[in-house]
Amino acid sequence: MQEEQWCLAVPKREAEQTRRRLLDEGLLDRRYKPRSEGDAVLLPVTEEVAGAVRCDFAAVPERLELPRHELVGGIAIMQENDLEAARRLLASRPSLETVLFPETAVEGEYRTRRFAVLAGVPATRTRVTEYGLHFDVDLALAYFSARLSTERQRVLGLMEEGERVLDMFAGVGPFAIALARRAGVVVAADLNPAAVHLLVENIALNRATNVVPMLADAGHLSRLGFAPFDRVVMNLPLAAAQFLPAAAALCRDGGTIHLYALQEREGECLPLIRAVTSGEVTERQVRTYSPGKWHAVYDIIVEKEDR
Numbered sequence: 384m385q386e387e388q389w390c391l392a393v394p395k396r397e398a399e400q401t402r403r404r405l406l407d408e409g410l411l412d413r414r415y416k417p418r419s420e421g422d423a424v425l426l427p428v429t430e431e432v433a434g435a436v437r438c439d440f441a442a443v444p445e446r447l448e449l450p451r452h453e454l455v456g457g458i459a460i461m462q463e464n465d466l467e468a469a470r471r472l473l474a475s476r477p478s479l480e481t482v483l484f485p486e487t488a489v490e491g492e493y494r495t496r497r498f499a500v501l502a503g504v505p506a507t508r509t510r511v512t513e514y515g516l517h518f519d520v521d522l523a524l525a526y527f528s529a530r531l532s533t534e535r536q537r538v539l540g541l542m543e544e545g546e547r548v549l550d551m552f553a554g555v556g557p558f559a560i561a562l563a564r565r566a567g568v569v570v571a572a573d574l575n576p577a578a579v580h581l582l583v584e585n586i587a588l589n590r591a592t593n594v595v596p597m598l599a600d601a602g603h604l605s606r607l608g609f610a611p612f613d614r615v616v617m618n619l620p621l622a623a624a625q626f627l628p629a630a631a632a633l634c635r636d637g638g639t640i641h642l643y644a645l646q647e648r649e650g651e652c653l654p655l656i657r658a659v660t661s662g663e664v665t666e667r668q669v670r671t672y673s674p675g676k677w678h679a680v681y682d683i684i685v686e687k688e689d690r
């Protein structure tokens with residue numbers, strides 16, 4: 384039976400690498416079989432990611448019944464509180480250790496969720512591999528989402544060797560440690576002690592020697608007298624209004640701020656951005672979040688002369 388699905392069409396030589404990345408990010412729709420079309424391979428994806436198109440796919444019969452889920456290392460996060468489906472999911476993949484159901488939305492200052500264990504080992508800690516880097520995460524204690532892995536690589540691709548980078552809301556370090564590959568130094572701050580513990584472990588795990596972890600409120604960073612940064616990452620959606628002036632103060636003239644926001648209409652953050660700089664702004668959709676809401680990133684070139 385053929386069914387219409389979202390998919391990414393990629394050149395054959397990139398297919399395996401892209402398939403693995405989508406699998407890591409929990410975006411590969413394993414209920415359908417990838418297939419070739421001309422020089423491309425069509426990879427079914429679980430949501431409308433950037434560049435996805437609609438195509439017909441044959442269902443893999445034994446996987447059709449698996450529930451929707453997001454993969455984070457050895458943990459699957461299900462959208463339904465369904466014990467029977469969780470057991471089937473756990474049995475479907477040897478690398479899976481635990482199936483969780485989020486009892487709350489992402490909440491609080493630390494942006495964490497509370498989980499119920501539906502199947503497997505009762506744990507919220509796991510190790511995630513992303514583009515050759517390893518991150519120990521604890522989903523109950525500190526925020527982590529595999530869905531931004533492509534975005535981290537995009538930002539890395541924009542960097543010059545030796546840049547000074549500030550990650551204002553670093554969590555367990557996925558942006559900071561990914562960008563450290565090209566940076567001269569990365570300052571990585573977070574106010575969640577558990578996140579900073581994991582950040583320190585992840586710096587060691589990846590043998591990064593140029594990431595400086597800090598347990599600090601981003602609001603205090605501009606008082607520390609840092610020389611200006613070439614690039615500032617702001618991944619705390621909903622906080623633009625509060626922290627954008629500090630980010631602009633910490634960024635050099637001509638440097639870049641990557642501002643992540645949850646929004647319901649294009650250009651929602653532009654008035655806030657225009658209050659701190661008149662520099663060039665590029666806005667793009669990172670991923671859909673819920674109907675009518677999406678995760679956007681604004682790449683902002685900071686111009687200081689005219690302020």
Ligand SMILES: C[S@@+](CC[C@H](N)C(=O)[O-])C[C@H]1O[C@@H](n2cnc3c(N)ncnc32)[C@H](O)[C@@H]1O
Nearest residue numbers: 492493526527552553554573574575600601618
């Ligand atoms: C959405 S998470 C992003 C974490 C990480 N950048 C990532 O991509 O996985 C936001 C992080 O900001 C931290 N946070 C919230 N308010 C903060 C503040 N005022 N100063 C520093 N960190 C803060 C939270 O603890 C959380 O780890």
